Amino acid sequence: MIQLKVVYKENESIIEFGTENILIGKSNDAEIQIKGWLISQKHAMIKKLPAGYVIEDLDRGANGTYVNDSKVDIYGPLLEGDCIKIGKYKFTILETNEPFHHSNEQSEEFQNNIRDTQSFDNKEKSIQEEEPVVLTNVNKPIETNLTLFRDTKLELEKDMKLMKELHKKLVETMDLERNDISNMSDNELFETASTCLNKIIDNDLTINRTNIERIKKLVLNEAIGLGPLEQFLSDKSVSEIMVNSASEIYVEKRGKIFLSGAVFSSDQAVLDIIERIVSPIGRRIDESSPMVDARLKDGSRVNAVIPPLALKGPTITIRKFPEKRLTVQDLVDMNSLSADMAEFLESCVLHKRNVIISGGTGSGKTTLLNVLSNFIPNGERIITIEDAAELKLDHDHLISLESRPENAEGKGSVTIRDLVKNSLRMRPDRIVVGECRGAESLDMLQAMNTGHEGSLTTLHANTPRDALSRLETLILMAGMQLPLQAIREQIVSAIDIIVQQTRFACGTRKITHITEVTGIEGNTIQLQDIFKYNKSGYNDDGVIQGTFRSTETIPSFYQELIDSGSEINTDYFNL
Template identity: 55%
Template sequence: MSLYDRLNARRTGASPAPTVQAPEIVEPPAPTEAETTVLDSVDEPAFVPPEGGSVPAQEPDRSSVPEAVVDPLAGVKEKAAQELFGRIGVRLNDSTLTEQQLHDLARKELAEIVAGEQLALTITERNRLIDDISADVLGYGPLEPLLDDDNITEIMVNRYDRIYVEVRGRIMPVAARFTGEPQLRRVIERIVARVGRRIDESSPMVDARLEDGSRVNAVVPPLAVDGSSLTIRKFAATPYTVQDLIGFGSVTPQVAAVLDAAVKAKLNIIVSGGTGTGKTTLLNVLSSFIPGDERIVTIEDAVELQLQQEHVVRLESRPANIEGRGEVTIRDLVRNSLRMRPDRIVVGEVRGAESLDMLQAMNTGHEGSISTIHANSPRDAVSRLETLVLMAGMELPLRAIREQVAAAIDIIVQIQRHRDGGRRIVSVTEVHGMEGEVVTLQDAFSFDHSAGFDAEGRLLGRIRPTGVRPRFAERIADAGIALPMSLFQDDALDAPHLGGMR
């Protein structure tokens, strides 16, 4: 037992506690080598589907939350953190200091604070204590090891002592804990301050991002009744390519070839799907098809897209300041982007009045625009676009709105998360135009569920051509892009792909 641990025992008057390690994730046994990718399908208990292909409902995981390991030096750490705040608190958000300079300054002050405690620690133990306090004050506290774990795709803090993660499509609790509500609030405030946002009782909700692009949402009291809530959706350090999605079974080579040609031919594309279905991931892949010599303007609430081209201008909306002024909405940015000579406009998500400006841009010479929308089907996506345009307050007739939608949108790509945890493209739908008062749609590809599930509960179906040659194939040919018509025929498909992107 080290002197560090013996000291902990003496301070608490309890039996020596084990060394505090990074929180262990309570999860099933490690997957096989073929299943190690973060986008592979979820390992479910093996079963044989009943006759008819239906799958019995899965019982939710009711495992109890693991008990937290008590840190005997929590009091020392909290006291040192408070003293550090007293010394350099005003400089924590100093924009003139780099992260490295801030960490160097904090470690220097912490070394003096810890030395003043006169603890009988070795150099290694003293450095470990300084690292722990530095992570609490300058980093993300108990979330640090979770953020470093590439297998974790989502971190959900329900309150300071209830933390859950998503690993390979499964949600499970972890033993990590914040020391209390104040530490959790410090972490939230540090995250939002880095991107120029604020969170307090007058503005208790915020969307932000980490340095690696991970999406952050935070809600604090009084809206969060049981204490502050924090949700972090992590993104891969290296953006996924179309070959990755093909390998994961999220898309077939045939669909990928058609979407590649559609982007290059400057067709307007909407990616539709529910929450957590992988719309942003697919939007990144579609954006990668844009030729490198075109000027791209991206517009987002919080920057998440990871475009690899060089000629890219990234715009981000801004909320109002504490006086209620200075707000810049997505709609403002869409309007401004039209004056920036864009070849492509990529809107991270349309969820309000900006949909009208986006449709107008698509109809006035800005072809090749791409965006996402929350909807459960292509038909729902069209209906939701109509509703969002009405939110602009222009009092347009419904037929005029539908004509705008039918003229602007060429393709709707529907993506869905299936019961086995895989995220897959389930339809590629062409917007034909108007027939009477209705916007007509035609599937070029649709998902075939008839194959059912395998013995491990993984979906065997795949997306297949409907056999109908879409009209946009002519526009692709007019753009000088060779696209074999055999891609739209259901006679040369490979074996089914398991999995789906996560």
């Protein structure tokens, strides 16, 4: 038997093995599974030999395995106090139950296998690894950044089997008792289901009472709530939940993605929860329509895909809606933009400049759109148009429109483009479109060009220049066969400001460009940066560092505002 203490940053656990071979690496077959860019699938192996336990490096590359700060190929016998380092993981030998000591009497053959090379401290400085996704072991629990894994796979399987049985009996019991759950409040439904479940458990003496309270909670969550997702929805530090399959749930926490260790009892349980999410808002999902966009009661965005499109089983992606509605000051405090940039963007919205927010998935476009929309004066008539309503505006004169997918007969679809067209007949002062991703881009440009200044929307693109190229492509999707020159002239006439939002590898989100569209020269749209984020590197924690700077270029439309008598602050352009 060998006992080790495993340490990664704040995480520390004790594990022990009685097996002769202990594989360490990324592989799912590894007895000690660790993650990281520089970790191999089969990185190292602890073996039990007649002379004692030894560790063999299987990586054979530059990353290596270290014992007591020296790189090794094979090292042993391992003694109490020996320290093994692989990447940023540290394994300390606590006990081996082998009464061997390092001495000159160790076999010559064994000694010849020991390879010592350069110091680990020098090597460690050159290693830059990705934050580990998960550290698991099936024999002893190891505390990860997010969850505590079960003691053994066998015990987990037993729990899953019991959960399935209790879930099935609970549904049957509530059906037999003819409970009308449609008219129950959430609290009444929970009390009824909890009472039924307690009766089932009390009447069945064969049920194992070990961890029964935890299993009861999981069954109730799965039967009337959102199952194992409930714990993540209530965790304020979790920003995104990704269900890849019933047994594979990832979460994003503080900008990093982790395997949670939580599981559903079956694929059917995932399907039931998807149905529970989409039904109240009039959406549907089935084999004829296997994809759906929806939202939770708190406004969190939900996307679900089911078989036959999802090969591993039903998938759910939830972008959580923050409990506290962010303000521009919150973004400044989080260093997403500077105070000068915030003041400039507020001025753009107040003076009815047309703004496009550009960025990648998860970069914070919708959050920024919500913040900028709240700069619109309260007396103006605003129409918001979205696929799934997420924007939360504090305005009295507000109309929120939401698109609708087609029904089972393939009819009844109402697209974003239909809503944009219709909104022009609703006497809007401002039109706010959640995202332009198709032919509605042409209608949005037409609206901006025909008296609806100060409109806002978002677009998927990596740079301000890419945003214009993508906008051209989306307009061509409208099928109007417009010449490219005419499209570009429409864009220049309609768009005033492009705000580029970027999410960096460390998880932080920043506005990297505020760019003005100044005109067209030949076939090229002219842009000029007003503000930029200048990167200077990463700190010791891997967080991006840099500064927000004005380019000292005064926007061309500022002169119009000054001529009209508007009070405009230009101090941040005189650095």
